[in-house]
Amino acid sequence: MAKHETPMLDQLESGPWPSFVSDLKQQAEKRAKNKEGVEFQIPVDVVEDLLGILELSFKHGRTHWKHGGIVGVFGYGGGVIGRYCDQPQAFPGVAHFHTMRVAQPGGKFYTTKFLRELCDVWDRRGSGITNMHGSTGDIIFLGTTTPQLEEIFFELTHNMNQDLGGSGSNLRTPADCIGQARCEYSCYDTQDLCYDLTQEYQDELHRPAFPYKFKFKFDGCPNCCVASIARSDLSFIGTWKDDIRVDQDAVQAYIGGELPPNAGAHSGRDWGKFDIQKEVIGLCPTECMWMDGKTLKIDNRECTRCMHCINVMPRALRIGNERGLSVFAGAKAPILDGAQMGTLVVPFIEAEAPYTKIKETVIEPLWDWWMEEGKNRERMGELMKRQGLQRVIEVLGVAPDPRMVQEPRHNPYIFWKEEEVEGGFDRDITEFRKHHQR
């Protein structure tokens, strides 16, 4: 029988969807039976107490977790989040229930051996409950006690060659798409840039000195599989400068039905014969494509890299050869002012190792500005909104570009700075009076 009665949680299991309550019960049972003979280093009934305290929170309509804590591993100011419950007598298994954040492998490439090792460490030294790649993207271990933190850190770093991730006012664990490892759309090596910046900015990752959290995410192409444009303070999205490469024979093969559109992704249902006019040309947002007889033409100057045509006909259309990335700054989830998408701040920059230009002309000037002028708990996107895009451009030392404009201005006033006005704000009054009476 379960340690605590949980009628309200049980009700959550009754819907048609997978339930975290069922998962937790399964884990509680697994720990109780311990068929694998794991030498548990934290209370065996941690998961049962977790269910119990959650039931109590439902009953009381308020949380029984305290806010934050002072645990960590030596030298690190992130990666561990102290969690303590305020009912330790009733639920001793979760008196300490700290979260640990572990850096995920680049592109989330795992071997089953690595996954097993992660789970083994966590079954022995923690609750066994994980949250893999939620909105933060990293590996989250939920629930362990203070004495286990250094032990887990030692095992991760010494035996598995894996580091803790970022939490708090740190650079958070950078996240990337699968990139050139498996994807022909990728315009730069996302994993290399992600790894390089992770190594370069170890101090920012582990020792908090930012006003608030800061996230890097890397997408190899504008399909944006990791949604960096919406989820990161600094988003790196692959793009190309030259023309989309067209294989006209393959275009005809799509039209003739020899090649399935979208690489067969929609073949589960009969959608009728492929219609290039309706499914590709007609859906181009800038209307920059047309058929000239049997030739597909693209006005590349008008292309905004929406990726639709390339996604539908990957064998016929390919990304250009002059590749690099665009940088978008300031995306965030809603807390103040609602959610924001990233604003284009650098339309194109080369992405070749050692990425000095990206570090020295984009990342570091933005950080210096935000660290000096950002208020406590102010995201970079909020600072950008408060001080304006003009300030961001000054910080980066780039010229304004029409592609940075997100929407028409709301404010009709233009405030000139003295250095922007020819002759400054001083005038020759005698010259003025020649044309204007007093």
Place this chain on the structure above:
Amino acid sequence: MEYEEAKKKIVEELTKKLKNKSKFYFNDLAKILEAKPRDAKKIVNKLVEEGVLEYWSSGSTSMYGMPGTGKQAHSEGED
């Protein structure tokens, strides 16, 4: 600013403010040190390493405090 001087200044200022609060943002420390964030960070990192300061994290925000100060340290038996 010399490290020892910075340490003294931080301890003094934080002790003075203890009545009202025990956790401080990084910016508060930089202000006390009258230093740019990157210079302040070097000093603050060393203060943490020496155990003069310790990290506190809510999960989303990090703050700094002197070990053993504040309500939470008492209630969690970690002072």
